[in-house]
Amino acid sequence: MNDSTRPTLLIVDDAPENLFVLSELLQPHYRVLAANNGERGLQVARSAPRPDLILLDVMMPGMNGYQVLQALQADALCANIPVIFLTALASPREEERGLSLGAVDYITKPITPAIVLARVRTQLQAKQARDWLKDQNTALEAEVARRMAENDLTQQVSIRALAHLAETRDPETGKHLARTQGYMALLADLLKGHPRFQHTLSPRCISLLTRSAPMHDIGKVGIPDHILNKPGKLTAPEWAIMQTHARLGSDAIELAEQDIERPLEFLTLAKEIAHWHHEKWDGTGYPDQLAGDAIPVSARLMAIADVFDALISARVYKPAFSFEMARELIAEQRGKHFDPDMTDAFLSHFAAFVAIAMQHRDDQASA
Structure with a gap:
């Protein structure tokens, strides 16, 4: 030696x-x-x-x-x-x-x-x-960390793949997924210290919400093309079919959950978002006409994110609205369509949401 x-x-x-x-x-x-x-x-x-x-x-x-x-x-x-x-x-x-x-x-x-x-x-x-x-x-810790990161990446890629599958049925949405994901993360972060939400919006919950957000419209894969891409106003029967995408999405996630041994938190949130993101604060939404706090926090957050992006984006049935017009329309729906406190946080930091929209803008996004 x-x-x-x-x-x-x-x-x-x-x-x-x-x-x-x-x-x-x-x-x-x-x-x-x-x-x-x-x-x-x-x-x-x-x-x-x-x-x-x-x-x-x-x-x-x-x-x-x-x-x-x-x-x-x-x-x-x-x-x-x-x-x-x-x-x-x-x-x-x-x-x-x-x-x-x-x-x-x-x-x-x-x-x-x-x-x-x-x-x-x-x-x-x-x-x-x-x-x-x-x-x-x-x-061992390094290997566990590597595998966890690999599993995390696989999970995120799988979520995006499912979400993009729905997006292929509705090609005009462009970068809608990235934008709504950004809105969700920002809005949840703004509300994490609010007395009504501080016990729900933990850092882990916000991370899971952000991850789950792209799955909000996966139920659209079950909507016929002639309804999904109709350039004009939907008839009452067509609108009834369109509304089923919320339940179709949550049902699909629930079926996936049955194939695993224990529930995954992000799938639970994804199911909530898919099922109830079209509910309204005043109880006039769909599919279950939930009102107020009966609507899960995750779905209330997505309601604002989804509507804001729909307003500023061109669709087969409408042109893109300006950011200021979108702001006014959302403000008008405070306490009607949207949770009042969530609406206030959105309006108070509106410029930050516009920045996300501009960062992920596409040809259909309003300037």
Whole structure:
């Protein structure tokens, strides 16, 4: 074993004879560093190569061994270096004190060479095992994080794929998904401290809401083309069919949930959004005519996001409205179509929503 691969020991003792004896004993087996006082010992311990084990005298002028140990433990670079106390104080009380402060072993002077070698070897083996376990845990944590990120990405891609499937049936929506996702994230973040919503809109909930938002219209895959893309006003029977997209979307998600062992939070929110984002605060929406707080928070948020984007976007049945016109129309629906507090947050930060619309604008988005 060459010197660079040997474990490194640091001996801290103010007595030159003790440094000599210990160095002579240990150098055939280890790389040995020495310091003749506590302050110097700390400097050596903090320098490269850092020791794998420290043999530390207790009774020294200046910093004693207990103070050195406390300084080592307070230093992130040295806190994990095991320390064996060396002392002429042989009372059980002193040994108990040293161990209680964090020393891994306690050797009394005068030393017995065989005992010193055995205890040093034992502590180095223990440190090696701890380091190996730490490395394994670090590697395991990295692998878990990698797989979680991979699963997260797969989940997001799957959501977008489903959402785009619905979007292919309604090609005029352009970048509608990205815009509504941005509106949802912003509106939820603005409301997270509001007394009515602070217990619901946690950071995790907002993340899941944002992820689920693109699935709000997946039920449109079940609507016939002649209704979905009709350039004029829908007849009453056609409108009745169009309204079924809300229930079709939530039913599809519920069927998907039946194939998994436990519910996924983002699917629960996606189901809420798909089913109830066309409900109105005053109870005149569809499909269930829910009113007020009976409408899930997720669906109320999407109602504003979806309507705002529909207003500023061209459709087969309407031109794009200006941002100011869209603002006025949403303001008029405060307490009617939309939750009043959500509407207030939207109107108070309207410029931020316009910025999202401009960031993801397409040829149909209003300027």
